[in-house]
Amino acid sequence: MSEPGTRTPRERYRAQVQEEIKQHAWGQIATAGASALSLNAIARQMGMSGPALYRYFANRDELITELIKDAYRSLADTFAARAEAGTDLDGLAHALRRWALEDPQRYFLLYGTPVPGYEAPEDTTRITTEIMAHLLDACAAEQPPATPHPLDSQLDNHLAEHRAWAGEHPAPPSALRRALAFWTRLHGVLSLELAGHFTGMGFDPAELYTNEAQALSAP
Amino acid sequence: MSEPGTRTPRERYRAQVQEEIKQHAWGQIATAGASALSLNAIARQMGMSGPALYRYFANRDELITELIKDAYRSLADTFAARAEAGTDLDGLAHALRRWALEDPQRYFLLYGTPVPGYEAPEDTTRITTEIMAHLLDACAAEQPPATPHPLDSQLDNHLAEHRAWAGEHPAPPSALRRALAFWTRLHGVLSLELAGHFTGMGFDPAELYTNEAQALSAP
DNA sequence: CGAGCAGCGTTATAACTTCTAACGAACGCG
DNA sequence: CGCGTTCGTTAGAAGTTATAACGCTGCTCG
Structure with a gap:
């Protein structure tokens, strides 16, 4: 086994997208507070449709927990x-x-x-x-x-x-x-x-x- | 002019309903927090349909401000x-x-x-x-x-x-x-x-x- | 090197929310 | 006692989270 961080290209890409999602989430939180955080809005900012984000975080709570x-x-x-x-x-x-x-x-x-x-x-x-x-x-x-x-x-x-x-x-x-x-x-x-x-x-x-x-x- | 508090029966009733709404709101806030406060849920608890509450509070924010x-x-x-x-x-x-x-x-x-x-x-x-x-x-x-x-x-x-x-x-x-x-x-x-x-x-x-x-x- | 499958993004849909609009009924004020 | 204000209703728009089902893509492994 190599480093537990980034292994396969798939996981590397996945981690990168997760990081981008979190960046947009922080942006929303900074301007409107955590209660106004919207998965849909993040997806829109990233140019993809809403449900796609659920491939990376099971739900809104899991994203917030990660943040x-x-x-x-x-x-x-x-x-x-x-x-x-x-x-x-x-x-x-x-x-x-x-x-x-x-x-x-x-x-x-x-x-x-x-x-x-x-x-x-x-x-x-x-x-x-x-x-x-x-x-x-x-x-x-x-x-x-x-x-x-x-x-x-x-x-x-x-x-x-x-x-x-x-x-x-x-x-x-x-x-x-x-x-x-x-x-x-x-x-x-x-x-x-x-x-x-x-x-x-x-x-x-x-x-x-x-x-x-x-x-x-x-x- | 009499007391500025409760004057006509209409206003008396209105104040009473507003108070009841706020009571249910406090109940929801105590158990789930203010962010989970739902006007629809309050209306359901009071046995009336959602939009009826907007006769008493212009919107969710106004209710919270009052609380x-x-x-x-x-x-x-x-x-x-x-x-x-x-x-x-x-x-x-x-x-x-x-x-x-x-x-x-x-x-x-x-x-x-x-x-x-x-x-x-x-x-x-x-x-x-x-x-x-x-x-x-x-x-x-x-x-x-x-x-x-x-x-x-x-x-x-x-x-x-x-x-x-x-x-x-x-x-x-x-x-x-x-x-x-x-x-x-x-x-x-x-x-x-x-x-x-x-x-x-x-x-x-x-x-x-x-x-x-x-x-x-x-x- | 190629076959197959895991992973990803899509659309459609359900269930929920806030909030507006239009309608009808009822209550009380003059 | 009639008329108007006020209230509750239903219908609906626009938004949300979240699930399901469907292809496509590209990595992995034989």
Whole structure:
């Protein structure tokens, strides 16, 4: 057996068409959101008739699932690239922001409104744990605060006993707490900013984001 | 002129049917999300044929816009009710959490994935400023921290000069900053929790939320 | 090198959606 | 008590996802 990537010319062509379909899908998502994604419209853009796309994706949900996986992959790669340049939490925070601003609807595809019944497939959750591992690395490498906040001890105790999500990672409870704060706080700012809830308010979201990122690095 | 609410029997009936439509709409949204909301399905549930609903709402978007307005109204009312019981930030935080858990999809209708082109009508933005006013009241009433964090001064300076969103509210910049932190941090936890990103991780989201709420009250 | 078949694109069709148009009935206001 | 506004209906257009059945093409394997 050769490389598992592209083998026969058939599979090579198939992968190429699948990629083109996904490119058009991202274009639609970026301009109108994922809910407006239309397989028919993609087929029209590609100059072929509607049902032809079903040779490449079983249905609309499967295409979206694939897009979600690719988006997580992209985020994991930017985190990994940032990790090579040093494991500072602040750098990771701004890498996240740049990635989110690059395509807001891609961000919302991962962290926006969930579809009630949707369960992420296993290969997707593997990527999310990879992302979390990068975050935990950065949190564990950070210096603990000189004067720990007394109110944090309760959550630290809880996390010390409920750290299944961290796997085998040797991060202390305070690092776990900081990882969760990184995730939730930065997502909070990004989500509201990208959704446009700050437009017209007059202040600069970047200032708020930077402030939160700094507070995470030096609590 | 009498009350502007319900006047003629015709208007009374119309308002009643509109309310019933919205009830069924909320039911569908709670179980399948807003994107799956179908006017036809609502009509079927109500025992009338599809196009009849267009006598009450011009189109699907207008119905959703009305639902959004009602949701904001509901949130503003719970904030107002909580404000009467005292202006503590922690109480407000947990009132917000209860309201969000009551109907996660309602929360995402307001703070989830945005529709790229959508602009909130003016009567909706009036409710959001009302909500923000309650939050600013609570933040201004809170005690400032004994030892202010040195990194916060930059954001405070920025907010001091960009406080259009606070209107005439006499809150100091540090209170504005705390209001934004309240919004973004709690939204960050709530959004990820309600979207199911914490399921299977093992820890209790309520512990994380409480920790963030406490940190906001005593930074 | 050629035969055969897997894979691909097509059209036709079903079932669904939003939304408009035209018609008829009923309700209540003056 | 009549007339008009309002409402619910059916019919239909235009769009969607998705399946079925039909050829053609070109790769693969003997």
